[in-house]
Amino acid sequence: MEQKVLDPTVQKALVQFKALDEKITHFSSVIGLVDWDQKVMAPKKGRSVFAKATGTLRTEVFKLSVSQEMGNLLAVLTSRENVGALDEVSKAKIREYQAYYQKSKSIPADLFQEYSILTAQANDAWEEARANNDFARFLPYLEKIIDFKRKFAEIYGYEEHPYDALLDEFEPGLTVKKLDPLFAKLRESSVNLLDRIQQAGKRTPDEIFNQSFEIEKQKEFNRFILPIIGFDMEAGRLDETVHPFAQSVNTGDVRLTTRYLENNVRSAMFGTIHEAGHGIYEQHVNPEFEESVLQSGASFGIHESQSRFLENMVGRSKEFWHYFYPHLKKYFPKQLENVEVDEFYRAVNTIKPSFIRVEADELTYNLHIMIRYEIEKGLMAGEFEAKDLPAIWNQKMQDYLGITPSSDTEGVLQDVHWSFGGIGYFPSYSLGNLYAAQILRTIQKDIPDFYKIIANGRFDLIQAWLKEKIHQYGKLYTPNELIVKVTGEELNAEYLVQYLEKKYSEVYGL
Amino acid sequence: MEQKVLDPTVQKALVQFKALDEKITHFSSVIGLVDWDQKVMAPKKGRSVFAKATGTLRTEVFKLSVSQEMGNLLAVLTSRENVGALDEVSKAKIREYQAYYQKSKSIPADLFQEYSILTAQANDAWEEARANNDFARFLPYLEKIIDFKRKFAEIYGYEEHPYDALLDEFEPGLTVKKLDPLFAKLRESSVNLLDRIQQAGKRTPDEIFNQSFEIEKQKEFNRFILPIIGFDMEAGRLDETVHPFAQSVNTGDVRLTTRYLENNVRSAMFGTIHEAGHGIYEQHVNPEFEESVLQSGASFGIHESQSRFLENMVGRSKEFWHYFYPHLKKYFPKQLENVEVDEFYRAVNTIKPSFIRVEADELTYNLHIMIRYEIEKGLMAGEFEAKDLPAIWNQKMQDYLGITPSSDTEGVLQDVHWSFGGIGYFPSYSLGNLYAAQILRTIQKDIPDFYKIIANGRFDLIQAWLKEKIHQYGKLYTPNELIVKVTGEELNAEYLVQYLEKKYSEVYGL
Structure with a gap:
């Protein structure tokens, strides 16, 4: 086998680049840990x-990432004559920094500073606006954020649609042109399926959940299931927050949070399984990628595919509850006394249009995302302005879900994302569902007994497959490269459409 | 009033210096938080x-502190013609950085690196040595550490004794010449008092503590007392660790830990009060000093004075228990059923020579420190070598405490300090006791009802005095300036000698 011999200049640049990557990643790990701390542990x-201290650290990461040193190293390492000699891992690291550098180096420092201050203030304004159902309180900030985002899109550059420049931040390579047909297909079939479910008039026994479930018992049950579904408790934690999330520090330190509600036992249960999906992904990344930019999941969409896969495809399956329901009954014998497992299964798969995205079921969830996608796309194209959003929001809710929010608090003001400038983020959630269904199809080919092994509680076999095919690679591949590598084709909405159709036809006897 | 007008060069240097100080302090706050996290929260x-990530952050702080930029700024700001024009706060900040810069700039980077690796390895070796009672396992590391410390002392420089160069790291301005007479006086009187106590043959009823105290109840009691003695729970936390400590992130975030032992109720109780003394100090620092090097306590010795003052002078006083004992009895009605408050008071003030420093009583504690002080001083002077320590240790234990350890594990190997290179640290503990007794004398002049207000639970009045006289200043003053400002004189061992004599004559009826 021929060994590639690197030019000494390239060799030297590679060593310097790796040291810089390690430094930036060390700082990022620390930022991740302290972000977790401030949400979960810090006294108010x-x-x-x-x-301000974390602001200093973030600024340092930004400065290092767009530094002259980084620019020079990337110039050497991406030059046509050198790039062929590099190994796959180095190329992936360079790709990640190059993308950020190309975008961010053109943002003038004072513009970035102004934008940072704006989003900090906008978050406070949004919190007040939501609490008081007062869209006008948030509007001036939202308008400025949209102005900034339009400016950034021009600076970042795009080929067809200005929204592409923002989508690319969360899902590298994603464009409106790719997303439109995927989402159109999913939207049409979802609206149609929802319509048929509602026409059928059949109800699931979800009144099971209109009972009080002791929080201490919920905590015990959540801690009981985590290691069984594959989360390594010696390489992680489970804590409580108002808004559940997963935070990775490194592969040996991944922290989940969940929320316990006495009158809603589903919230913590599926919240924990969802975050475990994110967390197990991070625990499974190849340890050789630690202390480098590759140490995290491939993209927001791929990450979400892992949380959704575990929460919905696994955690809301009949077999999952055939395995876990006898245990659950031990924790809540009184509440579940007369409830059979198949009733329970149907109850956790209730389809019901509702106003709040984070509480939505597996089918209508994507319709909530479509509304946000269409609004963001229209805003970026200049088709309408921030002030028009309440009316547009309510109209789309009526069109897709058949219900109209009675207030902006349960409508256009419900999500935090726009207040921190996260335009382009929402599509990741539905991409996650799309990826997950496509991955489900593939795993069922490799493991024909997929649902049988769930019924037997052998989650280790499923996690081993996910680790081998997806998790271990971290950010080595782009999301598109990864899905093709795993499933043999690019993202295809057909799999999610068929999955939903099949599952809910059975649940609702269509 | 005449306004000092600063030269534009000085003005500019001051602005740059403040920005650099803020950056270093931001990094240090983050390091403090993540150190706490790794001890208390992080999965193993x-x-x-x-x-390695925190190592990168620490290296950054070191680099910034000895950077060319720092050197240039300090040169401008400490030059004879400029220094007079500076305000008191700026001068104090400059003093702190100047001291560190002068010492550390002369340490060659590779020597520092070598030393860092050595202490990391030495810590592992010490842990093994202590676990297996195997001094030989630790000896080669200890020898190298002592070689390094002797080298550092020469690089740092000193006037009379090489140990002075190390003492100064923990207690700025402290020397063997100052410490010798203080410690000699304290040692003589302590040995003498201990002898009289043992001659008297009178016992305290400390068998009270040979009972099981439910850990959950201990936790509740600890959380009950913390806010009453002055710790702000909205600006701090209380957690559990094997080795209790206090960690300040900023004045609004101070974290304490304690250790609960079912068969030793005193451990958590006095541990919590002790750490609260450190924590309240940090909570009380002037908020204007935040994000600067002045945001912490004046020195290790002054810090220890605040923890010892609260633990011993306040927390082991008769009046403290007259206030808290009825509450404690509610938590442990069975265990304390037939125990009167004055018996309990005498029990928590039991004097009994023992092998382990951290478990020692108020009187013999200082004798443990003397042993370490004399050993460190002799090592630095080259009077003996590391291999001689077990024999010297055991001899001194016999001389001062009248007991000989049966193993090195409960002798020379018990403390972690030497393994991380903390030679010069131990005297701070006894300095803390000396400062505390001198401060006690002063507060009793200002508040003649001192013990009466303790009996009434008005800890707020005591904390207000400590805040006004000591805590608010952070590092504004050197330890010597501060003790003179507060008490009107330099550190004087007489106050601790008298305090111990008076208290234990009463407890033991001498």
């Missing part, structure tokens, strides 16, 4: 001062 | 990789 009086 | 599998 110290948070505002500490935010 | 992620810690070794994360240690």
Whole structure:
């Protein structure tokens, strides 16, 4: 086998690049840990001062990422004559920094600073607006954020649609041109399926959940299932927050949070399984990628595919509950006394249009995303302005879900994302569902007994497959490369459409 | 009033210096938080990789502190013609960085690196040595550490004794010449008092503590007392660790830990009060000093004075228990059923020579420190070598405490300090006791009802005095300036000698 011999200049640049990557990643790990701390552990009086300390760290990461040193190293390492000699891992690292550098180096420092201050203020304004159902309070900030995003899109550059420049931040390579047909197909079939479910008039026994479930028992059950479904408790934690999330520090330290509600036992249960999907992904990344930019999941969409896969395809399957329901009954014998497992299964798969995205079921969830996608796309194209959003929001809710919010608090003001400038983020959630269904199809080919092994509680076999095919690679591949490598084709909405059709036809006896 | 007008060069240097100070302090706050996290929260599998991330942050702080930029700024700001024009706060900040810069700039980077690796390895070796009672396992590391410390002392420079160069790291301005007479006086009187106590043959009823105290109840009691004695729970936390400590992130975020032992109720109780003394100090620092090097306590010795003052002078006083004992009885009605408050008071003030420093009583504690002080001083002077320590240790234990350890594990190997190179640290503990007794004398002049207000639970009045006289200043003053400002004189061992004599004459009826 011929060994590639690197030019000494390239060799030297590679060593310097790796040291810079390691430094940036060390800083990022620390930022991840302290972000978790401030949400989960920090006493409230110290948070505002500490935010300035983390601001200093974030600025340092930004400066290193767009530094002259980084620019020079990337220039050497991406030059046509050198790139062929590089190994796959180095190329992937260079790709990640190159993308960020190309975008961010053109943002003038004072514009970035102004934008950072704006989003900090906008978040406070949004919180007040939501609490008081007062869209006007948030509007001036939203308008400025949209102005910034339009400016950034021009600076970042795009080929067809200005929204592409933002989508690419969350899902590298994603464009409106790719997303439109995927989402159109999913939207049409979802609206149609929802219509048929509602026409059928059949109900699931979800009144099971109109009972009180002791929080201490819920905690015990959540801690009981986590290691069984594959989360390594010696390489992670489970804590409580108002908004559940997963935060990876490194592959040996992944932290999940969940939320316990006495009158809603589903919230913590599926919240924990969902975050475990994110967390197991991070625990399974190849340890050789640690201390490098490759140490995390491939993209927001691929990440979401892993949480959705575990939450819905696995965690809301009949077989999952055939395995876990006898255990659950031990924790809640009184509440579940007269409830059979198949009733319970149907109850956790209730389809019901509702106003709040984070509480939506597996089918209508994607319709909530479509609404946000269409709004963001229209805003970026200049088809309408921020002030028009409440009316557009309510109209789309009526069109897709058949219900109209009675307030902006349960409508256009419900999500935090726009207040921190996260335009382009929402599609990741539905991409996750699309990826997940496509991965489900593939795993069922490799493991024909897929649902049988779930019924037997052999989640280790499923996790081993996910680790081998997806998790271990971290950011080595782009999301598109990865899905093709795993499933043999690019993202195809057909799999999710068929999955939903099949599952809910059975649940609702269509 | 005449306004000092600063030269534009000085003005500019001051602005740059403040920005650099803020950046270093931001990094240090983050390091403090993640150190706490790794001891208290982090899952074990992620810690070794994360240690490299914090290593990167620590290196950054070191680099910034000895940078060319720092050197240039300090040169401008400490020059004879400029220094007079500076305000008190700026001068204090400059003093702190100047001291570190002068010492550390002369340490060659590779020597520092070599030393860092050595202490990391030495810590592992010490842990093994202590676990297996195997001094020989630790000896080669200890020898190298002592060689390094002797080298560093020469590089740092000193006027009379090489140990002075190390003492100064923990207690700025402290020397063997100052410490010798203080410690000699304290040692003589302590040995003498201990002898009289043992001669008297009178016992305290400390068998009270040979009972099981439910850990959940201990936790509740600890959380009950913390806010009453002055710790702000909205600006801090209380958690559990094997080795209790206090960690300040900023004045609004101070974290304490304690250790609960079912068969030793005193451990958590006095541990919590002790750490609260450190924590309240940090919570009380002037918020204007936040995000600067002045945001912490004046020195290790002054810090220890605040923890000892609260633990011993306040927390082991008769009046403290007259206030808290009825509450404690509610938590442990069975265990304390037939125990009167004055018996309990005498029991928590039991004097009994023992092998382990951290478990020692208020009187013999200082004798443990003397042993370490004399050993460190002799090592630095080259009077003996590391291999001689077990024999010297055991001889001194016999001389001062009248007991000989049966193993090195409960002798020379018990403390972690030497393994991380903390030679010069131990005297701070006894300095803390000396400062505390001198401060006690002063507060009793200002508040003649001192013990009466303790009996009434008005800890707020005591904390207000400590805040006004000591805590608010952070590092504004050197330890010597501060003790003179507060008490009107330099550190004087007489106050601790008298305090111990008076208290234990009463407890033991001498």
